[in-house]
Amino acid sequence: MIPVAVSNRHVHLSQKDLEILFGPGYQLQKLRDLSQPGQYACQETVTLVGPKGVLEKVRVLGPVRPRTQVEISISDCFKLGVRAPLRDSGDLDGSAPITLVGPVGSVTIPEGCIIAARHIHMSPADAARFGVKDRDKVYVRAKGPRAVTFAEVLVRVHENYRLEMHVDMDEANAVGLQNGDLVEIIPGGEPVVRRWC
Amino acid sequence: MIPVAVSNRHVHLSQKDLEILFGPGYQLQKLRDLSQPGQYACQETVTLVGPKGVLEKVRVLGPVRPRTQVEISISDCFKLGVRAPLRDSGDLDGSAPITLVGPVGSVTIPEGCIIAARHIHMSPADAARFGVKDRDKVYVRAKGPRAVTFAEVLVRVHENYRLEMHVDMDEANAVGLQNGDLVEIIPGGEPVVRRWC
Numbered sequence: 001m002i003p004v005a006v007s008n009r010h011v012h013l014s015q016k017d018l019e020i021l022f023g024p025g026y027q028l029q030k031l032r033d034l035s036q037p038g039q040y041a042c043q044e045t046v047t048l049v050g051p052k053g054v055l056e057k058v059r060v061l062g063p064v065r066p067r068t069q070v071e072i073s074i075s076d077c078f079k080l081g082v083r084a085p086l087r088d089s090g091d092l093d094g095s096a097p098i099t100l101v102g103p104v105g106s107v108t109i110p111e112g113c114i115i116a117a118r119h120i121h122m123s124p125a126d127a128a129r130f131g132v133k134d135r136d137k138v139y140v141r142a143k144g145p146r147a148v149t150f151a152e153v154l155v156r157v158h159e160n161y162r163l164e165m166h167v168d169m170d171e172a173n174a175v176g177l178q179n180g181d182l183v184e185i186i187p188g189g190e191p192v193v194r195r196w197c
Numbered sequence: 198m199i200p201v202a203v204s205n206r207h208v209h210l211s212q213k214d215l216e217i218l219f220g221p222g223y224q225l226q227k228l229r230d231l232s233q234p235g236q237y238a239c240q241e242t243v244t245l246v247g248p249k250g251v252l253e254k255v256r257v258l259g260p261v262r263p264r265t266q267v268e269i270s271i272s273d274c275f276k277l278g279v280r281a282p283l284r285d286s287g288d289l290d291g292s293a294p295i296t297l298v299g300p301v302g303s304v305t306i307p308e309g310c311i312i313a314a315r316h317i318h319m320s321p322a323d324a325a326r327f328g329v330k331d332r333d334k335v336y337v338r339a340k341g342p343r344a345v346t347f348a349e350v351l352v353r354v355h356e357n358y359r360l361e362m363h364v365d366m367d368e369a370n371a372v373g374l375q376n377g378d379l380v381e382i383i384p385g386g387e388p389v390v391r392r393w394c
Contacts, residue, residue, distance in 0.1 A: 074370035075272065086342050086373070117342075145283050145314075146368075147348035171343075173271035174371030176283070 001182040002120060002140070005035055005164045006172040009076050010059045011046055011100065012069040017109070021046060021102025028062040036121060037160050038063070048072070049099040049106075052081025070098050070113040073170045077115065087114040088154060118171060119154040120185075121161035130185055133157060139186040140165060146176045149186065198379040199317060199337070202232055202361045203369040206273050207256045208243055208297065209266040214306070215257075218243060218299025225259040233318060234357050235260070245269070246296040246303075249278025267295050267310040270367045274312065284311040285351060315368060316351040317382075318358035327382055330354060336383040337362060343373045346383065 019026050022044060029043040044060040048070065055076060069092060070084075077084050084096040096113040099106060120138070127133060134157040140150045153165070165183055172178065216223050219241060226240040241257040245267065252273060266289060267281075274281050281293040293310040296303060317335070324330060331354040337347045350362070362380055369375070 074373060075366070078370075145349075149346040149348070151344035151346070152342075168371075169272070170367055170370035173275075173367035174365075176271060 001184050002122075002163055002165045004142075004172070004177050004179065004181045004183055005166050006177065006179055007071065007116065007166050007168050008059070009048075009055065009070075009072045009169070010061050011048075011071070012061055012065045014066060014068045015064045017068045017100070017107050018064055020105045020107045021100060023104045026104075028060065028064065030062060034061070035162055035164055037162065044102075047101040048076075048080060049101060050080025050082040053079045055080060067092055068100070068107075068109050068112050070100070070109070071116045071168075072113065073168045074115060075170055082113055084113045084115050086117055088117050088119065089114075116166070116168060117154060118150060118165065118167045119156055120163075120165045121156050121158070122163045123161055124157055124159060126163050127155070127157045131187065132185070140183050141186055142175050142177060142181070142183045144176055144181075146174065148175050150183075198381050199319075199360055199362050201339075201369070201374050201376065201378045201380055202363050203374065203376050204268065204313065204363050204365050205256070206245075206252065206267075206269045206366070207258050208245075208268070209258055209262045211263060211265045212261045214265045214297065214304050215261055217302045217304045218297060220301040223301075225257065225261065227259060231258070232359055232361055234359065241299075244298040245273075245277060246298060247277025247279040250276045252277060264289055265297070265304075265306050265309050267297070267306070268313045268365075269310065270365045271312060272367055279310055281310045281312050283314055285314050285316065286311075313363070313365060314351060315347060315362065315364045316353055317360075317362045318353050318355070319360045320358055321354055321356055323360050324352070324354040327352075328384065329382070337380050338383055339372050339374060339378070339380045341373055341378075343371065345372050347380075 031041045031043045033040050040062050042060040042062045045057045048055040092112050095111045097110050098113040099108040132155050136155045137152045140153045228238045228240045230237050237259045239257040239259045242254045245252040289309050292308045294307050295310040296305040329352050333352045334349045337350045
């Protein structure tokens with residue numbers, strides 16, 4: 001069984017954009033560690049601005065990255081009027097533009113705004129146990145009154161990863177999932193139909 | 198294949214509550230017909246108020262019903278601070294209280310606020326074609342980059358029903374579904390795993 005982590009909208013900043021938004025030489029201030037080792041929520045928040053609306057107090061996650069990446073949900077896309085594509089983290093070429101506003105300045109990135117595709121983090125030991133490898137796609141069953149099977153869930157394997165399935169707020173609310181709820185990989189491939197016989 | 202209809206938050210009113218909110222003797226004004234015969238969106242909207250927040254301009258659907266029923270999503274529950282249960286339409290006993298505010302008055306219903314469970318409307322002819330009957334539960338596959346299989350989808354059969362699967366805004370956004378997108382019932386029962394062999 002795999003614990004779920006629900007990702008609310010958030011921002012990863014480059015050092016360059018961090019300094020535009022918060023001031024020259026600014027360093028991120030850690031608020032609390034996240035479950036994936038080395039990742040943390042910061043005290044800093046920004047405002048996202050799109051052609052049709054605004055989202056305030058969007059959390060910045062650290063540490064800084066080579067490129068600024070904004071992760072929002074489809075609901076957020078409607079509010080902002082932004083047509084972000086569904087992408088894996090880091091796959092930003094040709095993704096949506098968006099404006100970020102901080103206490104010192106603002107920046108409009110020409111690309112970097114995405115809807116993050118659901119995915120599972122796991123260690124090599126977990127991967128061996130589940131019989132999967134890095135970048136496999138798996139089916140995942142979530143139980144409960146709004147049970148679903150998620151198709152085509154990306155598996156990411158790294159020795160620093162802690163076992164966890166990441167879904168966004170729309171997916172969590174659609175299924176009634178909360179942090180720590182357990183889901184399971186359907187072993188062996190695509191689900192097909194059990195014939196009555 | 199079954200077309201999808203996405204239900205945003207909405208309200209069905211009793212004549213008594215309609216008159217409290219809009220005035221004595223008030224009659225609903227039709228805005229446009231909905232896809233299910235006899236159902237229509239009204240010109241009237243109300244404000245929903247919960248302990249933690251407010252949702253404005255929530256559409257009233259007609260005609261009036263014996264009991265007032267408020268249908269919201271899990272996202273809306275968080276915004277309002279309301280703990281609505283997941284229910285089939287009409288199953289209101291013991292559901293959540295909520296306050297409705299109109300231009301003339303307000304009413305706090307002691308129960309009637311629900312998260313509507315996804316369901317499929319179909320005619321008896323469609324039911325025969327799919328091999329299902331009223332109140333069956335079926336699995337439904339939605340394709341695309343965020344493909345899922347919805348488990349336990351309620352089937353409602355009536356000669357006045359037009360073939361359509363109703364999902365709420367959270368479910369639509371989680372899967373990337375829009376009005377008119379096509380989904381399919383998985384025939385024969387629960388999906389199981391295809392073994393590699």
